[in-house]
Amino acid sequence: MEVKIETANIKLLDTLYRIEQQCFDQEAFSKRQITYLLTDYNTIALVAKTDNDIAGFIIAQMEVEENTEFGHIITINVTPNFRRYKVATKLLGEIENLLKQKGITECRLEVREDNNAAIKLYQALCYQTVGKIENYYGKKHALYLKKTL
Template sequence: MDFQIEPANIGFLDALYLIEKQCFDVDAFTKRQIAYLLSDYSAIALVAKAGPVIAGFIIAQMETDSVDFGHIITLNVAQVYRGKKVATRMLEAIEVLIKLRGADECRLEVREDNYAAINLYTSLRYQCICQLKGYYGSGHGLYFKKSL
């Protein structure tokens, strides 16, 4: 199946929220949070489309502590499109855009029992830096980084 990666905009909000709810039960972003992210100047949002259908989306925010970095805020692929490298393609695309905005690093958090996502990040050379105790309330998180 052919997927097109393109910028997301507020017109996609309903579709993105449906996928978000399908992907997460307790930790899902609200529709309002997704709307905020889609309109935030410091955010980069992409969708993967299979024809007219949105198969997945990814949102990162540009942040700074000691260095500038892209922070992957959410990454979701609708159930029926999983296992087809949609997430891989979206991550690779957003890394290019993060680099273009001047950052040499990408960071993200993941639940420590989310083996699919951990395998995905590891396959793309993200490295686990530390555990984030209680990060998800009901579970611990892991903090991953990648040099771009």
């Protein structure tokens, strides 16, 4: 299966919102939040395209904390029928490259502590767990991960 990674744009809002709802329950971003993320100048949004479908997408925000600029992965989603084809691996790889091109040398993200698929993915891509955030997702806790790019 050939997958091309391309920049996402606001014309894909309905499709990306549908995928977000397929991938998350209560934690899904609203349409308004996705609109903001697709249009904010500080974000990078990419889609994974197959011949006929959008297989998934990723959005990162560029942030600064204590004088360190870092990329923050806000959401990554792959539709159920395209999972385990390395779509997420490609999306993360490409967004990391784009962050590096902007001079950013660190990527951070949160993951629900029981989201084994995502934790395995991040471990495979050399993200390190550096902390835990209590009640980050309502009553569920998050692991906080970082990677040096």
